[in-house]
Amino acid sequence: MRMLINVPETVVTDALRGLAVAHPELTVDVENRVIVRRDAPVAGKVALVSGGGSGHEPLHGGFVGPGMLSAACPGEVFTSPVPDQMVRAAAAVDSGAGVLFIVKNYTGDVLNFDMAAELAEDEGIQVARVLVDDDVAVTDSLYTAGRRGTGATL
Template sequence: MKMLINVPESVVPDALRGMAAVHPELVVDVEGRVVRRRDAPVAGKVGLVSGGGSGHEPLHGGFVGPGMLDAACPGEIFTSPVPDQMVRAAAAVDSGAGVLFVVKNYTGDVLNFNMAAELAEDEGIQVASVLVNDDVAVTDSTHTAGRRGTGATLFVEKIAGAVAEAGAPLARVEAVARRVNEASRSFGVALSACSTPSKGGPTFDLPAGELELGVGIHGEPGRERRPMMTSGEIADYAVHAVLDDLHPTGPVLVLVNGAGGTPLLELYGFAAEVHRVLRERGVPVARTLVGNYVTSLDMAGASVTLCQVDDEMLRWWDAPVRTPALRWGC
């Protein structure tokens, strides 16, 4: 495999150095592995901190900025950050109003964020945590007990970030974040395996004529493998899987998310099919976001995330955001 890297061991710090060079509005601690808003802590504001293994960019570092995260903690490729990173991030963004940890449901992330919350509270920082577990494909998997955290992480970070930016107290920000997670479901499909820099090749075997339905963001097995399907057939399967679990009774936010190796040309065509299925099921669409946001390195494929919203949640979604990967209303 050809990769645009120096050596596998320096991929993460090299990327962080690039973020520092390109985004002066961020403070990037390459050695300490923390990315934060330059203006943090913001007086009277709840701090939002998230993180996880690298390889899912722009999640999470690309979502640091006004209206979203205050700090992010990147781990090694597909490896949880360590508690010390999370404590440093919490201390760097805490204004005295408390800090919310947004945690994807993977065993390492959950254990390390829980430990970090205890350590931060020992230092006098009030911490609340919200677990994101939106993937309907499987109940348990290689890295999780319960459902995996995937595309709904973006919805939680954006909407809770807007609430925090408006000056809401920690309990309110936490409650909104939980509400968004509970209203969200996701399903992903892989057309090819991803390749990690350390391995230098595919992390699992997926024959050329097959696809993996329900794949995880680290390449975890899904529900089943089938011969290659059309975009419309994949949308039928994925959207029905989400709707049959979510049972929305109102409009939804839609995220059509690329896995990292799928061009926008294909993603927009897939989005058209997703909208078709939603129309057929009588589900109104409030907003749609299309692009590579929660990725799996170079995996070809896509995921669909739906979040049922009311007028209040939609206002928080539409609120201004200014991050490297997501910005509007500024």
């Protein structure tokens, strides 16, 4: 056996379909790539939304649930989710108490979450952002944006 992937072009879609079957407590929008707690929005609760490229398992959806994320936006493998996903997620979980975007220090994530915050605010959703950039990655690398926050986000 060489890999656990059936078809590389559909790996994220396949993973989301599997997540939906395995976790009925989640609402998994496979087409728009948004994973939401089924009980969302939770009245009076600030919603927590994160996301990122699906190169790190178990996708970000593995962290959606009570005491954790309210929603997650999985991008393609090693690619940031797009702002439209983040706005859909924010709208799905906003109870009126606001939404906190938890952003890892990848260039695409930073840019897309910033754009999504502006778009969500245009729709009347109060959004704050926190950038997680403390991690074990090297600080002064020629090949990265620095500490990317993957481990520290957990």
